[in-house]
Amino acid sequence: MxxxxxxxxxxxxxxxxxxGAKNSTVALIPASILSRTTVVLEGVPRIADVDNLMDLLGEMDVKCKFEETTLTIDPENIKRSPLPAGKIKSLRASYYFMGALLGRFGKAVVGFPGGDDIGPRPIDQHIRGFEALGANVENEDDKIIITAPEEGLRGAKISLAMPSVGATMNIIMASVTANGQTVIENAAKEPEIIDLAIFLNNMGAVIRGAGTDTIRINGVSQLKAKASHTIIxxxxxxxxxxxxxxxxxxxxxxxxxxxxxxxxxxxxxxxxxxxxxxxxxxxxxxxxxxxxxxxxxxxxxxxxxxxxxxxxxxxxxxxxxxxxxxxxxxxxxxxxxxxxxxxxxxxxxxxxxxxxxxxxxxxxxxxxxxxxxxxxxxxxxxxxxxxxxxxxxxxxxxxxxxxxxxxxxxxxxxxxxxxxx
Structure with missing residues (x-):
């Protein structure tokens, strides 16, 4: 304290x-595990949420090095590991690991997210998005268990009830490796979503329309980071x-x-x-x-x-x-x-x-x-x-x-x- x-x-x-933008950073760090190669983020803010996210990456044997404003993330030896509720509850943005883990492994086991007390912030739109992609979602012992079918996630048309930034980002992360095309309607338009799309596209994703209310994602087999990304x-x-x-x-x-x-x-x-x-x-x-x-x-x-x-x-x-x-x-x-x-x-x-x-x-x-x-x-x-x-x-x-x-x-x-x- x-x-x-x-x-x-x-x-x-x-x-x-x-x-660098906090609301970009807290999504880009979880999204980095979608890469099969080392990710370098420039302009990373020195904030406590970054330290907490690095701790969560450590739970999955992902190596991190933070020098000045450069964060290097090596996910090559990542292991699929349930993320503990205790650390997850320290920040709301930990829910981005749901989409990232689902996109990388086809399964995510994540404690219910915490964060600021500013009133209800339900994750039902995130869940509906994952289910539309074919995932099964269960709640068990204060954990959310999200599992893709054996044949993998499949692209779908998803219309958000309201333009939620978190749901838009999470669905993008889950769908970049899904089979076929995903269309997100009534998507959020925030600059941080454009930042995430640029980051993923530079790793080989195919995302169009970020910054508008309709985003189209054509799934690819895997992502690889090729150059550093500077956060807005x-x-x-x-x-x-x-x-x-x-x-x-x-x-x-x-x-x-x-x-x-x-x-x-x-x-x-x-x-x-x-x-x-x-x-x-x-x-x-x-x-x-x-x-x-x-x-x-x-x-x-x-x-x-x-x-x-x-x-x-x-x-x-x-x-x-x-x-x-x-x-x-x-x-x-x-x-x-x-x-x-x-x-x-x-x-x-x-x-x-x-x-x-x-x-x-x-x-x-x-x-x-x-x-x-x-x-x-x-x-x-x-x-x-x-x-x-x-x-x-x-x-x-x-x-x-x-x-x-x-x-x-x-x-x-x-x-x-x-x-x-």
Missing amino acids: KKMIIHGGKPLKGDVWIG PDRIEAGTYISLAACIGNGIRIHNVITEHLDSYLAKIEEMGVVTDVDEDSIFVYPAGDLKMVQIKTEPYPGFATDLQQPITPLLLTAKTGEGIIIDNIYPKRVGHVPELRKMGGEICVENNIILIHPSSKLKGMDVNAGEIRAGAALMIAGLMADGETVIHNAGNILRGYDRVQDKIRKLGGDITVVEE
Whole structure:
């Protein structure tokens, strides 16, 4: 257990470089076991979820070496091994091993996934996708057992009830070695799905349509990595630092950004009155003046990302006029940061799963709890804004999703330390 100690109220200034996308990385690492040769991933973020995934690979005798931002994964001597529920429960993205193991071995035995507590996130669409490919799915002793028929998985047309990122990725991984063509309709369009498709295609997969609502996969017999793959920049980390810069910055440039991935987010902060200079791969955020409240509704990509509704909340607290409204259409129960911000003096509440925000006076440092990754990011920004000392308990949740966050904020001039509880 870790805690983050912040002495706030100091303006931040300088440059920050964004790491590789967490939501790509946690799928690409499981997908690497589909390769018969060594995989090299570049731009891998230094986050706790990567360490946890490497531990799970170790359970299957997959060798890993992580140096700087390069992760080398050697799956040539992989053994099919049940993945223990204890380690699986440490992160939600462990469910990608279901599709990867099914695609590689025709069988997956995986403990039920854990992860952040942000309300119901069922995996029924994943299961229906596997069953459509011909797999048999059973639940036994807190494990999911997925088995392909003797003749192997067969391509199928799969229509998702909603454009789930996890289900789209898992079905892609399972179907790249299936017999025939698989068509995923109402597929998620997130950039991380395109990243996964590029990674797999470079190993010999045949995937078309990633980034649209219809993806077609023609199965191949096996995959082999031929060159390294560079992970796309993390749009959620970038959005978090933009919010931080607008809240407490005295001129901050965010580097290694694909600005198109942030269009809906940038539109909202511009509506608030935040001034930015957007270049080809960086964004400069000017010190904020008088801001106004906005209404935010999260939607599947290219709409406003659910992972950014919490990091933008402290920025809304600084607005001078109006009432801010956040409606999370993806995870309506994602409101755990609200009572913690209230402790710090934020004028914020929840009514019928709608977050209501009013202009707030100076926040005060308090002891608060990071219930999950993005809630922790919101509290970290609030702590940097606040007078006095803020202690964020369960700060390990922040470290699960934010690359070298302590070093990056210190370089901007922030007083932040992470220690063991």
